[in-house]
Amino acid sequence: MDGELSGKVIFLTGGAQGIGRECAIAYARAGATVAIADINPDVAQATVADDLRDAGLALQCDVADAASVQAAISQTLARCGRLDAIHNNAAISGPSKPLHETTGEQWDQLFAVNVKSIYHTTLHGLAALKASRGCILSTASMVGALGQENHAAYVATKGALIALTKAMALDYAPFGIRVNALSPAAVWTPLLRQWVQDQPNPVATEDFLNHIHALGFCPEGDVVADVAVFLLSARARFITGVTLPVSGGAELGYRRLGTK
Ligand SMILES: NC(=O)c1ccc[n+]([C@@H]2O[C@H](COP(=O)([O-])OP(=O)(O)OC[C@H]3O[C@@H](n4cnc5c(N)ncnc54)[C@H](O)[C@@H]3O)[C@@H](O)[C@H]2O)c1
Numbered sequence: 001m002d003g004e005l006s007g008k009v010i011f012l013t014g015g016a017q018g019i020g021r022e023c024a025i026a027y028a029r030a031g032a033t034v035a036i037a038d039i040n041p042d043v044a045q046a047t048v049a050d051d052l053r054d055a056g057l058a059l060q061c062d063v064a065d066a067a068s069v070q071a072a073i074s075q076t077l078a079r080c081g082r083l084d085a086i087h088n089n090a091a092i093s094g095p096s097k098p099l100h101e102t103t104g105e106q107w108d109q110l111f112a113v114n115v116k117s118i119y120h121t122t123l124h125g126l127a128a129l130k131a132s133r134g135c136i137l138s139t140a141s142m143v144g145a146l147g148q149e150n151h152a153a154y155v156a157t158k159g160a161l162i163a164l165t166k167a168m169a170l171d172y173a174p175f176g177i178r179v180n181a182l183s184p185a186a187v188w189t190p191l192l193r194q195w196v197q198d199q200p201n202p203v204a205t206e207d208f209l210n211h212i213h214a215l216g217f218c219p220e221g222d223v224v225a226d227v228a229v230f231l232l233s234a235r236a237r238f239i240t241g242v243t244l245p246v247s248g249g250a251e252l253g254y255r256r257l258g259t260k
Contacts, residue, residue, distance in 0.1 A: 004234075008032040009085075012089060013061065013063050014037075015087075016040050016043035016044040016047050017047070022220070023221070023225045024051065025051050025225065032085075033080055035079075035080065037059045038058070041060035057076070059076070063121070069117070069123075073124045073128070082131070084132045084134040085137060086121045086135075086137070087136075088118045092114065096150050097152065098149075102153045111156075111157055126177075135179070136178070136180075137181065140161045141158040142183050144158025165242075165243055169240040173240060179240055180231050180243070184224050184247060185213060186209045186212065213248030214249030
């Protein structure tokens with residue numbers, strides 16, 4: 001996919017580690033300049049230096065904070081002169097609880113980081129995207145469509161994101177802006193490893209995660225990154241309002257019982 005995003009500037013939230021880091025690497029390989037906006041600036045800086053070979057910038061940003069997002073997008077525009085895509089990837093996943101055991105503070109924090117963040121990036125990035133006829137991409141989750149036990153507030157944020165993707169696609173299509181989302185089932189990242197540890201039986205949960213995917217294993221983030229490059233590239237120029245599963249068939253509902 002070398003050159004597919006040549007000359008593009010991509011503002012990527014939560015790109016310091018996990019799926020975001022894999023996307024940053026794939027975007028840079030495809031020719032883009034990547035602005036990694038992350039709450040953890042040291043890890044973001046290390047990703048830019050080590051993985052992007054300085055073909056990007058690391059920005060300290062709390063996506064839940066409107067002023068912080070505004071500052072990070074302003075810095076990106078000042079340094080790069082344009083903006084072709086916003087990838088809303090940053091999220092938190094805890095607590096792993098049913099709704100009545102979730103505190104009001106936890107609910108508010110999950111919605112601030114996972115959903116209101118998209119309001120912030122859109123508010124402050126839309127003018128630049130109108131100028132470039134760019135794209136918005138968000139990292140959803142299969143649980144936002146299917147549900148998941150013991151994870152009510154997180155599931156609700158991902159359901160909201162899927163609905164928002166459709167509404168935004170309609171609102172911004174007249175400006176030539178495409179709005180899509182990616183929907184992984186499970187992907188090995190620090191976030192997933194933490195979630196596994198929060199389960200009553202982490203060993204059984206890890207085994208379960210390998211087996212929910214019809215293709216037979218829980219992947220690394222590269223599988224998501226390849227699809228992200230596609231959705232931001234001209235190859236996807238007639239795709240908007242879609243939440244694309246990148247899930248090895250997990251949503252088909254069949255547990256994999258063995259290899260043939
Ligand atoms: N890992 C999975 O199995 C999985 C499955 C489905 C969907 N997802 C989604 O993929 C995305 C990435 O998940 P991951 O597993 O790579 O997570 P991760 O925890 O490994 O990485 C998340 C990144 O977001 C950053 N971040 C967290 N809060 C932030 C904030 N307030 N402002 C800015 N940056 C912030 C973190 O510093 C980190 O770099 C999330 O949207 C998640 O919901 C993950």
